[in-house]
Amino acid sequence: MGPTTTVALVVVAALLCCTEGFIGMNWGRMSAQRLLPSQVVDLMLQNGIRNVRISTTQSDILRAFQGSGINLSITLFNGNQPHNMSTARAWLQSKYHLLRVNNIESVHMGGGVYPFNWGGIFVPDYDVNWRGLNYVQAALNETGFGGKIKANIVHYSGELIPNITKPSDAAFLDNIKERMTEFLRFLRDNDAPFLVDFNPITDLERCGLDLSFAFPDNKSKLVINDINGAVYTNGFQWQYDCFVWALQKLNFSDIKIDVMTVGWPTDGYPGATSLNAERYFKYLLPMVISNQGTPKRPGVPINTFINSLADEPKMRTDVISPFNRHWGIYRSNGQPKFKIDLSGQGRDIYPTTMKGIMRMPQRWCVFSGNSTDTDKVRRQVERACAKGDCTTLAPAASCSNLGFGKNASYAFNVYFQTYFQDEKSCDFEGLSYITDQDPSTEDCLFPVEVVRGNQLIEFSAALALLWPLNIRGVVLLIVLYILGGFL
Incomplete structure (x- = not known):
């Protein structure tokens, strides 16, 4: 590393290193059995989480956080972004009191699967989010919120060129550089950070890197040596610096990067297990609060939001994968799935158990065993899985080896639980019955969900x-x- 490079790193660190990095949390509500907002706020406080990203601007959710001291990032979902200044002002007026009494730090444009839509694959398109971004920020500035609340858009690895091995090779796709430059200028003008979502499993897979490299315990045999003596032994620092390099190549090295989503799914994909999630967070979170930064930005804090608080069985799986429903630290019934120290100290502990949760009775809807008409059974399983979450039956998932009869029982039961154990929902043309005998196996949990409300x-x-x-x-x-x- 030469003297010029060293000076540059020191300057960037001085510009960016003004606070300590924090551990935040994503909370979504794509679930039939939704945890109550008041319970969630209490759980966040008990676990020491003071920064939360929510996928809504819903007023009753914002009211639940009022007075909690929790900093919020909120989301104007697809289709709700203002399309002119009039609608932006009207939205701001409708939320004015809640914006004033809550510690809201950013308003994200678009939600779900990545909102920039560079390749025309996802919705909404870039223009909708870009216009909404400018209108919302202008309305915030008009009312004096601009210094506190930033409008923003979250990005992901698909915006970088493919087949990256070294972070110094990273760059934004050629067809988005012009728009990205315009967006980065907007961030600089409004003193806002660049926001990214990380998905360690698929992001590294996309670049042909070994999955073991994803874990921040630095035990992977894969070690990546880059220019200026930079050495990478884990995927988190490697991926972060890919974006640092991409920003630098567009002359925006001064912009801070926040990781708005990072996690490890516990089902629905090879390697997606609770044990791997526990291992991942055990080493990631201490690294975040240590403010060690990365080889490209040493000593620079990285604000990092965990994905996510609880499983979301109604999340889309057609665009990403079955694992998209299994990011939670907690199951959708509020039970923790693995040990994680949310303080970042790396202790071997479970997170605080949610208070006030009432589970439905210990009963399950299962297959009767009548397989004389297998086509009929398959049709009923398809009907059950169209409403219930059957992603744990996917290849390599926790319930993928159950066999025909147990598969049917699992499908019937998730449908039954989705409809809050209404006995009418355990009616699969005479192929099912309700039992108090737990059909779970050593590897596959048959869920019992929470009481509605x-x-x-x-x-x-x-x-x-x-x-x-x-x-x-x-x-x-x-x-x-x-x-x-x-x-």
Whole structure:
């Protein structure tokens, strides 16, 4: 490393290193059995999480975080981005009070699968997000929020050229460089960071790198030597510096990079297990809070958001993979899946258990064993999986080796649980029955989900008991109707 390079690194570090890196959390609600916002806020605080990314601007969610001291990144989902200044101002006015009383730091344009749509594959297109970005930031600036809240767009590895081995080889795709330059100028003008989503399994696979390299325990046999003496022994630092190099090649080395999503799925893909997720986070999180940075940006803090708080069985799988529903530290019923120290100290502990969770009765809907008409069984399994989450039956997933009968039982049960154990939902043309005998195997958990509404329904029922009989039913129905709209 020559003296010129050393000076450049010191200058960049001085510009970027002004705070300590933090561990944040993603929380999505693509689930039939949704955890209550108040429970989630409590869980975040118990686990020491003070920065949260949520995939909504929904008012009841924002109200739950009010007064918590938690910093929020919120999302204007696809189709909700303002298309002119008038709609941007109207949106801001509708959320003005909640923006003022919450610690909101950024508003992301687009959600789901990557919103820049460079190749025309995903929706919405670039122009929708680009216009929305400018309109929202202008509206924020008009009302005095601009210094505090930044409009932004999250990026991903598909925007880099393929088949990268060394980070110094990284660059943005030729067909997006002009637009990316315009976007980076917007970030610089508004003092906003460049936001990226990491998916260690597929991002490294895309570049032909061994999966063992993904783990930050630096035990992989793969070691990548780059220019200026840079040495990479794990995928996180390697991928981060790929983006650092890409920014540098467009003359934007001064822009900070935040990792808005990184995690390890626990099912639905080869290598996607709870043990691997535990191993990944055990070494990643201490690295984040150590502020050691990367070979390209040594000593520069990297704000990093874990993906994610809980599994989301209603996430799309057609664009990514079955593992897209299994990112959670917690199952959708609030039970932790593996040990993880969210303080970043690397302790061998489980995260705090969620309080107030009520599980439905220990009962399952299973296959009767009548396989005289296998086509009929397959049709009913398809019907069940169209509504329930059967991604754990995918090749290499935890329930992939069950066999015909157990496969049917699993499918029938997830449908039954999705509909909150309504006995009518265990009706598969005489092929199923309800049992209190757990059909789970050593490798495959047959889930029992949570009561819809949890303690709020308990509260509404208790409240109804205080009213005269002729009013009680009406009040309870109204409360349950409201809950049904939110849950």
